[in-house]
Amino acid sequence: MAKLVYDFAEGNRDMKDLLGGKGANLAEMTNLGLPVPGGFTITTEACQRYLADGRHADGLAAELGEHLEALEATMGRKLGDPADPLLVSVRSGAKFSMPGMMETVLNVGLNDESVDGLSRQAGGNDRFAWDSYRRLIQMFGKTVCDVPGEEFEHALHHAKVAKGVKDDVQLDADDLRALVTAYKKVFLKHTGHDFPQEPREQLDLAIEAVFRSWNADRAILYRRQERIPADLGTAVNVVAMVFGNLGPDSGTGVAFTRDPATGERGVYGDYLQNAQGEDVVAGIRNTLALAELADLDEKSYAELLDIMTRLEGHYHDLCDIEFTIERGKLWMLQTRVGKRTAAAAFTIAAQLVDEGVIDLDEALTRVSGAQLAQLMFPRFDLAGDPAVLTRGVGASPGAAVGEVVFSAADAVAAAATGRSVILVRRETNPDDLSGMIAAQGILTSRGGKTSHAAVVARGMGKTCVCGADALEIGRDRFTVGGRTVREGDVISIDGTTGRVYPGEVPVRPSEVVQYFEGHLDPALANEPLVAAVHQLMTHADAAAALTVRTNADTGPDAARARRFGAQGIGLCRTEHMFLGDRRELVERLILAHTAAERDDALGALQPLQRADFLEIFREMNGLPVTVRLIDPPLHEFLPSLEDLAVQVAVAKARGEQADRDERMLAAVRRMHESNPMLGLRGVRLGLVIPGLFAMQVRAIAEAAVALAAEGGRPRPEIMVPLVGAVQELETVRAEAEKIIAEVVAGSDVQVLVGTMIEVPRAALTAGQIAEAAEFFSFGTNDLTQMGWGFSRDDVEGAFFWRYLELGIFGISPFESIDREGVGRLVRIAAAEGRATRPDLKLGVCGEHGGDPESVHFFHEVGLDYVSCSPFRVPVARLEAGRAAIESTGSDHR
Template identity: 75%
Template sequence: MPKYVYDFTEGNKDLKDLLGGKGANLAEMTNLGLPVPPGFTITTDACRRFLEDGGLPEGLEEEISRHLAALEGRMGRRLGQADDPLLVSVRSGAKFSMPGMMETVLNIGLNDQSVHGLVKQAGGNERFAWDSYRRLIQMFGKTVQGIDGELFDEALEELKNGRDDLELEAADFQRLVETYKGIVREQTGQDFPADPHEQMRMAVMAVFESWNAPRAVLYRRQERIPADLGTAVNVCSMVFGNCGMDSGTGVAFTRDPGSGHQGVYGDYLQNAQGEDVVAGIRNTMPLQDLERIDKSVYDELMKIMETLENHYRDLCDIEFTVERGKLWMLQTRVGKRTAGAAFRIAVQLVDQGLIDLDEAVTRVNGAQLAQLMFPRFDGDAKSARITTGMNASPGAAVGKAVFSSARAVELAAAGEAVILVRRETNPDDLAGMIAAQGVLTSRGGKTSHAAVVARGMGKTCVCGAEELEVSTKERRFTAPGGVVVSEGDVISIDGSSGAVYLGEVPVVPSPVVEYFEGATDQDDELVAAVHRIMTHADAARRLKVRANADNAEDASRARRFGAEGIGLCRTEHMFLGDRRQLVEDLVLASSEEERDRALAALEPLQKADFVEIFQAMAGLPVTIRLIDPPLHEFLPDYTELSVKVALAGEQAEEKDRRVLAAVKRLHEQNPMLGLRGVRLGLVIPGLFAMQVRAIAEAAKAVEGARAEIMIPLVGAVQELEHVRDEARRILAEVGVEALVGTMIEVPRAALTAAQIAEAAEFFSFGTNDLTQMTWAFSRDDVEAAFFSKYLELGVFGVSPFESLDRDGVGRLVRIAAEEGRATRPDLKLGICGEHGGDPDSIHFCHQVGLDYVSCSPFRIPVARLEAGRAALVSTGSDTR
């Protein structure tokens, strides 16, 4: 029989795949001798079997019973024992942190008998015991039995009648228990389960099932976490933070996850349990206040935090409970952090000697760097500030205030920028948080659900803005001074300072962008950290990084951002606007004389464009793709022209009639698969020759120019040979040298790469079209039509146009690279589709041996960083 259950003494931090992150780290802390309540972990293997079979795997219940019996022996009490009960928590724990996305149930083992035993354990503290019992029914009812949590919340609010939680007495909680049991009976038709073992069994199954809960699926999709990992379940003996004012619960970070600065950072809540801190039901006190409340516990916690950070060599996120003056560690993990904190912490750890620069580069990623390049609020715009909360997750967010997750999703789908405003968020708000530009809450601290999830997603967040009175029912909030903000009003929030502004606040460029532009020195701490990381990444990477640029302005910007050449210059983009008519004249030419006249008009324009680009790149390689326009982009609309001629009747101009006849002749049902690319060059004599001559003349005019001529949409080597031979003849006439190669964007070209490499000196993978043709997707149509459904169904975890489909399109790239180089060992290989700026795709390009990636100018720093990470991180390693 497989082993499905591991005691905390049996695992370690390297078993995350099997024990999940929480279980592996509980085991690690146990091994370190830290104060961890005893318990055991049910593996992710068991979860996967459960999800496959629809029930607990054979032998699991017996294995759980053996470990439970051992736990009972260690603790000296039995689960749910009437006079002296052992209580346990049942908590989820996947390999990758998914805060609040799956289920947790505390206080399992309580019933109408054992609650009295808990009173005796607590020295007669009835309030604590009945509070714990009502919490069990509330959490169990919501997470295990699927009861609407609002029913429990409303009953609690009605009981409080304006009082604070701490003002409630034992009798209040005892009445609430009966009310909650009535809700369970009414909603399920059954009594709340009194058998402690049945409670635990049902809770374990609920945690397994929560792996596929909608919010968990959505979170995994957002964070690109594989759907087949499953979650572990951690069964832990309960310790209680709600025993009185000498008890409490807290969350701590070993350094500030918002800024990266070292120091005491976290939240503490007296006389509270488990989820109270992250749920934001009461505003917390700073962790520093624990020193005043209980110095010995505070000092012990500080030593443990230092131990954990040195052991994990990283920022650690810690959950702890104080039970009657005794400190217990409930969880640790490598903490989520903002983008700025990630860079600062990485270089701090290098300076402390805990990691080297190689590892520092792997500790950050391109998505974080991209976040640092977003604009920020103008520091001088303070007049519209209406309040200040906690700076939970930095950034500048502007949008319409909305007061429900559903409304945020609705407006964002319509193209509106929104700020989600709540008293506090909960896991059910995830869709709205993803859709919103930022999150604003009136309750909760820097470790609340809103703060933790927003930091993980890189969303701007301001929490605990206590001065705001938020009414979700009336869809408005009131700020000091009587300022009322209703749904639809524009607000701005600053996650770096915690400021909340009425109206739209101007933004200014990021200092990181200014650094890449060469306009900022390294005195700024964040810029200095980025510089150190980028310098090392550049030294480590093998992949070159080029730019997709069609004009001198983009080429110059790309060069400032660190581009090492141009990987894609799209010549059809040079014929938009006023020049479009010249291409139309060429395509519709009815005689050789008309065609030559059109070509003669185009050539000097092309040459001038290329001269400017060669000058901007100053000796770096420039890959120029010969014109590849789907004809419908350069011809009058067939329907509109037909209607115009029909309405004019006999008075229709001869030119319109002639153009209509030509457009009708060239009209295509599917222009993207029609007369374009190399086909257009073969059908229209002189077109490609004109472009090659313009390239050659421009290269001759600019000292050090390095031209690479790319022939698009080739599917057969014979197509390429015709154009190559003509290009070489013209290059020889002008007296310049240039590589001649092709874009691999047709599946047949990838599959016949060995033949095509005989005629091509380089391949550049056009993965936009290659993805369209391999999947038989029309990108212009399918993304809006059914991609959301495909993502929801798990057909793919991320759009194949966003991140390269390794199994399908990626296999074609691998085949073409290997077979092309088998024919021509010095074949230069690059990628110029949008995937050239996608972090995951860049790692794939490194693995298959490409020479460079090419992307838009703004994504070049991201590509440089990811190319460095790809060289330093082994395939499949855990870098989250």
């Protein structure tokens, strides 16, 4: 039977699947000889078995007993011994960091007898002992027994009011002894039994509670947000307690080896004297800057800096460190590769390359397309010198504007109506996660860069300002400097500077967008972030196997995409060219009774189409341009059936002539479809309306010849949409080739003809279709709709939320490719198409072409290119490079 419990000395950092991130890194620090308290880790496998069976795995109790005895021997104390107690913390630790989402219980082993032993252990410090006991009852009650946390908070508040003090550190031993009695009454009231006095029972129940917390609502929501698999489970770390609340020579803190907000080198973090770790991350008291520890405890500070240097050198990355000082002795409680903002991720990756710590391949795996997208969001334009309402700690960069709300529920409700909101809280806790996701930004009056709000916001790329302690927050308003801001008022928060502005501050393009556009102020070209983006994007382009095109229907869109690095157009939607004042020409085409009327309408459209294509070909000179022949549900070009029927009826009632409206009504009725998505569109439309596709093919070919005559290098590709059978494509291609041959005669213009694979039958008969196609472009939007049987417009708002809630979807299949279903259709079509035509060009032009996860899939399948909207071109370029590097299987730690 596999081991279920590991001593810290038995593990290492490569065992995260089994020991979780926290346990693996505690093991690594132990093996490095760093000052780590004794302890052991219960594996994720034990959690998985507990969640599956509802009870502890066979053998776990015995293994726990053995490791507890070993820990007691090492520490020279027994768990909960009345005379000289060993106390332990019980902490969660999943493979991927989930800050604050699961449970922790500190001071396990304390009871009515051992509290006196703890006081003697601490040199007669009764206050410390009773403070530790009240914390255990509070955490155990809330975590293990679901006692409402606010009940304990109310009791603590009343104790402070009765004493006439503001902070809990001002309560003395007698106050805390009375508070323990009050806490016990709260516990009994909500559980029906007394607080458990048996130390081993406390330990076993705390471990079960941590296991259960894997499936807490907030943990599920966080995993869904961060795309963490639901079946991993959490490890549990049982660690000998060390105490930061023993007096002014003790404390606890969090340190970063570089600034997690900007990536700058230096000493960053928070320290809190006479406190336990939960006080720092909860943000209930404002902390000291880590550098101030040097004045309080120079020896511990110097040792901490040395350890920080060792850990960053060992992990080759920014490290996030939790530590406690117990009466001048430094203890390391955790380290991990730290969460960072998007700007910090790029800056740190480039710095480590420049320092020779990692290579460019490794650096590229340290950043992501999602982070790059964050860097492209706008920034505040402060040219108007807006008044500053207050200032806090810039905890997670960005510019966020919205209406003030004071609860997570209100943030979710407002966002559901399309309103932008700023969530304002004294401090956030894990139960606020849904509101943090819904809000544009978060503002708190307590906490610093390592508070819950800051850590979670950075992980999500959400703007956050913490510790604006001048704020006095009420139920539906806050006041600052004599000014009142009410719920619903608009504020603007800057997560870089920490400034908070009243009202809406205008925004400007980010420096990264200006860099891509070529409009960057030269003075900013050497800024660390811009330089890092340039360095990593250059390497991504060199490494990528996939090329990146854009979806663009106009010259300006094509020009912008090219500035963003697009290597062609993968989808030019010609139906968008028929809107506006051209709709009348389409109506004439649809209403034509004779060939002459139809030819007249087509003749009017052709020069307009030719001019459209020429403009786009010019902007993409030398690069491929895939033009999709018209593919709308035909009703999009016709008036509403209901509106027309009313117009005709009103005209008749008035005795007026309505011949044209009657003809249009008849046409609309004839073409009305119950499900237009599956009706007369795409290749079907081209086969039913003679001359329509021929007109477009001629316009494309003529535009290409015109550009060639100007000395340009057009590379047109004609894409036939919605093909389900090779015979459809053969029919259209035969006509197209005749027109192309006629138009391009005497020039060196070449025009490819291919098809869009968006019907499941096309994917399953791709081998046949490839006989008539020179390229495939996967239309994954419609392939997803038809593969799932979903009408996207109907279902996303109707029930997708429930599917996500139930875990049927980890993410919407319209957002990221469904690898097992729709992805399998793509694999089949790619393989069978290339089996028929080895030189078949393969691309994708659905929205998935700009999704980072999907780009990796398309690289795996062996496509030649992805195509996406202009703004997402840099994201796809970066991910194409990352996909190529990661597919080599290199071990990048």
